[in-house]
Amino acid sequence: MYTKQLYVFEDNKPIKATIRNYNSEDFQDLIKIQRESFPLPFPEELLWNTEQLSNHVQLFQAGALCIEVDGVVCGSMTGMLVNFDPENPIHTWEEVTNSGYINNHDPNGNSLYVVDICISPSYRKLGLGKLLMQSMYDVVIHHQLDRLVGGGRLPGYHKHASSLTIEEYVKRVFTGEVYDPVITFLIRCGRTPVAVAPNYLEDEESCHYGLLMEWKNPFHLI
Template identity: 30%
Template sequence: MIRKEILEDFIIRNATPDDAIQMEYVQKQCYPSLHESALMNRNHFINHIKIFPEGQIVIEMDGIIIGSASSMRSNFPNHDPTYLEITDNLWITNTHVPEGDWMYGIDIGVLPEYRGMGFSRELYLARQEIGKKLGLKGQLIAGMTLGYGRVKNRMTIEEYCYALEIKKFTDPTITPQMKAGFRWIRPLYNHIDDPQAGFACVLMYLPVDDNYRIEKTR
């Protein structure tokens, strides 16, 4: 479990059921174009805390939740499930693997007015710290290609992902995640119901051991 002060006025800690309503609010503010079926609500968050308390994290200031991150334990996927499939329709009851080798990040969000202050990076670092304590290989995430909406009239999502891979473009989600240390594995097309992201994500990993490698695939 984790609890510590960051940036003087903020506390990063494991979530409790009392945080669930505010976590729901953060989710709605962070993903306005995400289909309702893929938005987690307070009951989902409460279930995550019950199943895997170590993997649910919030950042608060004076009792106000300004950021949160949800995760589960998983083995490396041997196929490309959709977001709803890998999260058990957001509940994680049947897809959390108690002895899994990886911490699979299923959600991370910081309220818009607090972005640019390094809070997402703090959430990733906290996950990494917890992963080390649990003896995991590291983190897996499916980063949403939220910058695609700016160029969707002039290229396909496949072309956009390739441009990101070769760093021709920057993306408001993928680029900061890669700057935080995440490594590209492959795009996940038709992964999540968000037209702004072209319904796509990029599967990435952050290993505990810097020497650990997963082959990049297209």
């Protein structure tokens, strides 16, 4: 079981926070947070349900993390194990996560795959997403995996799609010419690009693209 206690800051005031494995008692809170985090036009059918969350806990609880601030659950991150081939990286979120049910979780997988991360909007100024990501890096190291990998949404792309290809948009995000709420966040968390994945997720804001990004285990030679 994973437990990390630390402080976050709001207006220079330290507040106790805990990152831990989530369980069935947290499910309704996690469903509520997802609805707050991914409003329309994000497809409602992609939001968590109790069956999916139950699978996360039963199949790989080490990859089922949530964060509490002052005793309130306000974010979560979920991962599963996969055999990732960097020479053939392209896939869809639905394929690799079994539509979020993770029934294809591979206990012998070489990589930790990010199924989801979300933070309640009212807590987003506290840096909780980065703390959850760093905790997933702990899981990678503890399980002696090669990497953490996952697809990031590109919710800013629809504003530029008429003038930039997806590759041009990604390049400009990495040069700092364009800010993307998700990809810029992932860069700040230490993730590096692998490949652009078309039709990665049903997501109008991203024009259905995802950017596959990884964090390599610094204790492994890959």
